[in-house]
Amino acid sequence: MKLKILIIILLLVQWTTIFAQSDATLFGHVVDETGTHIPFVNLVIKDTRIGTATDISGHYMINNIPPGTHSIVIQHIGYKTKEMQFTIAKRESKEFDITLETITVALEQVVISGSLKEQSLRDSPVKIEVLGAAFLRKTPSNNLMQSVGMINGVQQVTACGVCGTNEIRINGLEGSNTAVLIDGMPIMGALASVYGLNGIPNALIERVEVIKGGSSTLYGSEAIGGIINIITAGVETAPRFFFNTNWSNLGDRNADIGFSPFRGRKFDALFSGSINTMERFTDLNKDNFADKVTISPSVSLFNKWSFQRPAGKTASFAAKFYHENRAGGTQEFLGAYNYKPDSKVRGSDSLYGETIFTNRYELMGSYSLPGSAGLRLDISQSGHWQDSWYGTTFYKGEQHISFANLIWLIKAGDRHNITSGVTARYQVYDDNTPVTARGSDKQFIPGIFVQDDFRINTRTNLLGGARLDHHSRHGLVFSPRLSAKYNLTGNTILRINSGTGFRTVNIFTEDHAALSGFREVVISENLKPEQSWNVSLSLNQTINRLVGRWVVLDADLFYTRFSNKILADYDTDPETIIYRNLPVGDYAVSRGVAVSANGRINGFFTWTAGFTWQDVFAVSKSGSEKPEKEAQPLSPEFTGNWLLSWDARKIRTTVDLTGTFTGKMLLPTVDPEVVNDDRLSEAYSLINLLVNYNLNQSVRVYAGVNNILGWRQSRNPVINWQSPFSDGFDAANVYGPLYGRAVMMGIRLLM
Known part of the structure; x- marks a missing residue:
């Protein structure tokens, strides 16, 4: 109503x-x-x-x-x-x-993530991968997580088989190593990181920019493994009115609505709302646990204002609110649960369930200062509240982040484009765990940064930068960066990127395995910040053919090395999870090779294909004569994706076929029901289909099938599911879909 x-x-x-x-x-x-x-x-x-x-x-x-x-x-x-x-x-x-004249793919597209200013994707010394709004609509889902998972080397991982929290991993690194930005501002703190990209409707997104590898020089300590920068739709180009709704045979229902009044005046405004529910209980593996988390409901509200100013100066403000109520567990628990915070079954010691109430707000603003100095002030404020029960374990936490960035853009002659600035981040975290037993954790992190994009000649660009932050507990932290771009020919680009990263860790906000299940959590020492350095080499080759036809090839080598890496030890004691830094001299590595290609045929068919081989491991030199190499959980040896799209404009229809494949991966926990368990998952492939039909200029209907082959992981993600209150219970062994084929239908209205 x-x-x-x-x-x-x-x-x-x-x-x-x-x-x-x-x-x-x-x-x-x-x-x-x-x-x-x-x-x-x-x-x-x-x-x-x-x-x-x-x-x-x-x-x-x-x-x-x-x-x-x-x-x-x-x-x-x-x-x-x-x-x-x-x-x-x-x-x-x-x-x-x-x-309009067709160009090769999107190399002339404007991006901002590499330098905090607009520049052509071709000209950027930093390799950036872009998902446009059209690409986000090629998967049969309203979930941004699934769309981003179509980027080569980016993997969507479900962190908990009961509560269904998920994360995005880049090149095998945990989701907490990736900074999620909204319009370039780091407002997603550790408490929100386990929800990945949930709560951001696709209808509000203009594009998504992804940088693999450390980007701490511009974006601070959270960007140790890469960034995902979500660029929201510009108010002046957003539809005047849009409505989108879809539903699936698994009980998922979603509706987005928005409008943009005041167009063409001294200010523009965009208002949007989204609601999503998933209430049907599904148990295909017959373990009495829901295969899919139930949500009743999640609500997202978004508002963005843009003001007209002289000389092209910017002034914008945006606000977002997100509420979610999710639950997972046994059929008896979900049948008795009324989705209210005061429900009597929350925390029950007889009916096992996990419930999470989330409320979150985000405020963002950008203002170009008067004058010709090129100064811009970006500010943001976010607050996140979580009230949750994991069986009989109660967790309540909140986090507030205030951020300000004063950016100075300077063009020094014809060769130097300098980006510099001062930044300040103030964050407050509090929960009911021993981490904040003496009071809330407060951190003020001021910093300065400078970066110079130096054009040596018409073929060569060199980008060098450095950042200096001050942490109240860890002192000064220096983060350098060096990148180079060389145009071998007009259609061949070589890039080299290197940099360092630094990140503080909060176990309970980033790893739901520490809360879900009945293993005892042991933090064996005062955890030190993680540090890393990385280097990558990429080659981009464009093959121009006739108008409307092209092929683009990409090849990448990447290597990231961590010291002080914090690892979860599931093996020493089956009844505990031990968190500790790697000893001095030990290290962790993510390395690999990625190749991809995309192209267009006859102006109607487009295709993409990508493959990543990765090796993610830790090396221990202590206590043994020779170093021991240990693979890290939930990091598959190889991943890949592909897309085939047909735009049949004469019959007003588009057909998109997408797919992913995932290699074997080490699982966190030994399953006692599996004889001689080697803790390895099986490799698998998922194929999805989406068909759109335009009824007229404003109305589009669509239908799709997720997981056409109906593949489900053969292992039970919940260990010892028969006794959920026992010490052997664990819900961390999720590596693929728990439910099979899903059919969805929807309608979209644009005015």
């Missing part, structure tokens, strides 16, 4: 804003060289906040345009950015059709 009222209110506001618009209108369509209409193209009138995006059929309309001569900038992945002039009179309605 509440959702229906919300939809009615949003429709009324949208209706009134439409009638309030000016009569000055520019409209038309955007096509490629073959005359094929292009959907979701961004169009912005230069030096204003006035803009829009083409609809499903490639048509657009911009209202509220002041009379005069203007320049309009047209951008879309895979096409050259175009700037055109037009003249419009007061109350005129003018048709203005646009043709």
Whole structure:
């Protein structure tokens, strides 16, 4: 009922804003060289906040345009950015059709993650992988986690077989080593990291930028293994109104709604809401535990404002709220649970269940200071509250992060582009564990950084940078960075990247194995911060063919070495998890090779394929004559992914077939029901299908199948499930889907 009222209110506001618009209108369509209409193209009138995006059929309309001569900038992945002039009179309605020129993939796309400023993906000395909004809609899911998992070398991992928390791993490194950014700001703290990218609707995302390897120089201590930077949709190019809903045969239901009023005035605004429920109990492996976590419900609200300022100066503000109520456990527990914090079965010692209540807010702002100095202030504030029971273990925690970044962008002559700044991060963490027995943990981390992108000649760029942070407990921390890019030819690019990382760890916020199950947690020492250094070599080769046809090849070598790595020891004592730093002289390594390719055929077929071999291990030199190498859990030896997409525009249909494959991996726990258990999972492959059909310019219906082959992991993820309150109970052995084939259907409306 509440959702229906919300939809009615949003429709009324949208209706009134439409009638309030000016009569000055520019409209038309955007096509490629073959005359094929292009959907979701961004169009912005230069030096204003006035803009829009083409609809499903490639048509657009911009209202509220002041009379005069203007320049309009047209951008879309895979096409050259175009700037055109037009003249419009007061109350005129003018048709203005646009043709874009195809380029090779997205090498001319603008990115920001490598340097905190906009630059071409081709020109960036740092290798950045980009998922555009269109790519996010090629998997039959509304879950950003599944879409990001289509990047070569990026793996989605479920951390708990009962509560279903998950994480994103880059090159085999734990999810806590990856900094998740929203519009370039590090607001996802340790307490939120176990939820990965949940709670961020795909409809709000313009693109996702991924950097593999340490990026601490620009983004601080959390970016020890890489970054995932989620760029939210620009207010001026967002749809005026959108609605998306889908449901599946497993009981998943999702709805997104949003609108963008005030278009073309001195400010623009985007309002959005999302709700998701998963309430059906499924138990295909007959262990009396739910194969899929139940959620009732998760709610996400998002609001973004953008203000028009002279000389192209930026001023924006965004706010996001997320609420989630998740539960997993036995059928008896979930049948008695009413999804309320005061439920009598929470913490029960007879019915096993795990319940997590989460509330989270995020505030973000960016403001370009007046004048010509190129100063920009980015600020953010976030708060996260968690109230949870893991069987009879109660965990309650909260974390608050305040962040400010004053960035100074300088162009020194024709060769130097300097990014420098001062940063401050203040974080407060408190919970009911011994970690904060003496009071909340408060850290103030000020820092300074500088980076110079030096163009040596037309072929060579050298990027060097350094960061100096001060931690109240660990003193000064220095993080250097060095990257180089060399254009071997016009279509061949060689990049070398290196850098260091530094990260403090909180066990209970990052590893749910410390809370789920009945192993005793032992922290054997005062844990020191993890430190790392990394180096990577990448080669990018573009093969240009005819218009609308191309092939891009990528090859990467990567190596990351940790000292003071904190490892969970499951083997010394089967009834405990022992957390400790590696001894002096011991180290941990993530190394490997990644190859990928993507291309376009005849303008209608696109494809991608990627393969990563990785070796993630720890080396112990103490207590033995020769070093001992030990593989790390949940890091498969190889992973891969592929995509085949067919855009049949004449029949208004797109078909996307996606797949992943995952090699064997070491599991955290020995299963006593498996004879001579070697703790190795089996290799597996998942295939997904999504079909979209455009009913008209505004309405799209779609249907898809996740896991067409119906593959499920053969091992039970819950060890000793018959006795969930015993010492041998453990829920950490999750390495693949626990449920089989899932069919989903949905409808999307854009106006």
